[in-house]
Amino acid sequence: MKVLIVGGGGREHALAxxxxxxxxxxxxxxxxxxxxxxxxxxxxNVDIAADDLDGLLDFANAEAIDLSIIGPEGxxxxxxxxxxxxxxxxxxxxxxAAARLEGSKAFTKDFLRRHGIPTAAYRVxxxxxxDAEQIRSQKLPIVVKxxxxxxxxxxxVCDSHEAAIIAATGMLDGAFGTAGHRVVIEEFxxxxxxxxxxxxxxxxxxxxxxxxxxxxxxxxDCGPNTGGMGAYSPAPLVDADLHARIMRxxxxxTLRGLRADGNPYTGFLYAGLMVAADGTPNVLEFNxxxxxxxxxxxxxxxxxxxxxxxxxxxxGTLDRARADWDERAALGVVMAAGGYPGAYHSGDPISGLDVxxxxxxxxxxxxxxxxxxxxxxxxxxxxxxxxLGDSVSLAQRQAYDLVHAIHWNLVQYxxxxxxxxxxxxxx
Ligand code: AMP
Numbered sequence: 001m002k003v004l005i006v007g008g009g010g011r012e013h014a015l016a017x018x019x020x021x022x023x024x025x026x027x028x029x030x031x032x033x034x035x036x037x038x039x040x041x042x043x044x045n046v047d048i049a050a051d052d053l054d055g056l057l058d059f060a061n062a063e064a065i066d067l068s069i070i071g072p073e074g075x076x077x078x079x080x081x082x083x084x085x086x087x088x089x090x091x092x093x094x095x096x097a098a099a100r101l102e103g104s105k106a107f108t109k110d111f112l113r114r115h116g117i118p119t120a121a122y123r124v125x126x127x128x129x130x131d132a133e134q135i136r137s138q139k140l141p142i143v144v145k146x147x148x149x150x151x152x153x154x155x156x157v158c159d160s161h162e163a164a165i166i167a168a169t170g171m172l173d174g175a176f177g178t179a180g181h182r183v184v185i186e187e188f189x190x191x192x193x194x195x196x197x198x199x200x201x202x203x204x205x206x207x208x209x210x211x212x213x214x215x216x217x218x219x220x221d222c223g224p225n226t227g228g229m230g231a232y233s234p235a236p237l238v239d240a241d242l243h244a245r246i247m248r249x250x251x252x253x254t255l256r257g258l259r260a261d262g263n264p265y266t267g268f269l270y271a272g273l274m275v276a277a278d279g280t281p282n283v284l285e286f287n288x289x290x291x292x293x294x295x296x297x298x299x300x301x302x303x304x305x306x307x308x309x310x311x312x313x314x315x316g317t318l319d320r321a322r323a324d325w326d327e328r329a330a331l332g333v334v335m336a337a338g339g340y341p342g343a344y345h346s347g348d349p350i351s352g353l354d355v356x357x358x359x360x361x362x363x364x365x366x367x368x369x370x371x372x373x374x375x376x377x378x379x380x381x382x383x384x385x386x387x388l389g390d391s392v393s394l395a396q397r398q399a400y401d402l403v404h405a406i407h408w409n410l411v412q413y414x415x416x417x418x419x420x421x422x423x424x425x426x427x
Contacts, residue, residue, distance in 0.1 A: 009292050031059065200266060202259060227381060304324045346379070366381045
């Protein structure tokens with residue numbers, strides 16, 4: 001079979017790598033891919049942007065693609081699944097209506113409240129309804145969120161009322177383009193954050209291995225929020241009881257609610273959860289796709305054929321499917337361009353990829369491109385180095401051995417990915 005992966009980041013490299021290892025797959029295409037996917041056996045890059053829905057459908061028709069898997073949220077929110085389905089092309093992901101769960105935070109908060117799913121208290125404002133006094137009456141810290149898609153950067157945790165008011169008015173004035181035309185002001189939740197990702201088809205669910213990511217740029221989970229600086233799987237916090245609770249209190253009512261609202265969901269569904277001290281799994285956000293960088297460690301552990309699982313979902317037999325996992329832990333460290341998540345430099349030659357390729361583990365590319373005979377940086381998050389090990393500490397060691405082999409001008413990465421899990425291992 002022929003598979004098309006849409007997107008060009010680390011998540012798509014991991015999905016393409018995984019699909020290309022399947023014996024049923026003759027060819028994987030990635031649109032547009034990156035320098036890493038270009039080098040992967042059985043994988044070809046196609047020069048079509050992830051948001052060029054017409055171009056992607058023309059390509060899928062011309063190549064008779066059997067299965068398309070959509071990486072980023074942009075094309076899903078724009079309706080790529082509806083478009084492919086109308087043309088009779090199998091495409092794993094939610095419809096445009098179901099993808100609103102990620103496309104609008106205000107929509108999602110209303111959805112959560114309506115369906116009784118645990119989440120932080122909130123208010124939604126637009127320019128007309130904005131009320132600084134309301135914000136002054138909130139307990140600190142205050143979380144300010146742009147309503148729409150802002151590449152993981154539209155969330156600010158503010159320690160003073162003035163900072164929250166400035167953040168909110170900045171968003172309403174266009175700091176995040178149209179994404180900030182509405183803002184969500186949210187109660188700050190404490191606890192430990194986990195990523196809970198499932199494959200879903202209407203009410204059928206296959207939970208994937210648990211994971212945890214690090215959203216802050218700097219060691220100790222400090223500094224600005226990013227798209228994600230590293231992740232590991234499994235998340236030791238999620239024992240059988242918490243797993244059952246998340247399935248019962250979050251995943252099942254979400255899929256029931258989507259169906260009740262007339263938008264049954266097919267695809268990867270990612271719940272970003274803040275687990276409170278009493279175990280309450282509060283929903284921070286939903287993503288309508290696999291996480292980046294969670295995909296990289298999770299794909300390293302998945303032993304089942306991903307294409308079989310996607311097809312089971314599309315065939316309505318997901319309830320009979322099972323996913324087998326490598327018992328070992330996997331941990332990925334994101335290597336980013338200096339300056340990220342702010343303005344960053346591009347075009348720096350990357351050295352040491354050949355050395356890393358001979359070490360255990362796997363380096364997934366994200367913001368990279370080939371230039372003459374070199375590979376250079378071309379994005380904020382550039383690489384994700386993933387190690388495997390019998391414990392999170394051992395996986396971490398393998399991942400950092402890869403990181404230490406690679407270099408470019410002003411490279412930055414965190415030195416403590418997995419610290420919470422490792423502290424737990426040492427207890
Ligand atoms: P979101 O895009 O809504 O997941 O927010 C990005 C990040 O901001 C989350 O991963 C959390 O680390 C943090 N965050 C968001 N909402 C809250 C909240 N209500 N309380 C504490 N931290 C939050």
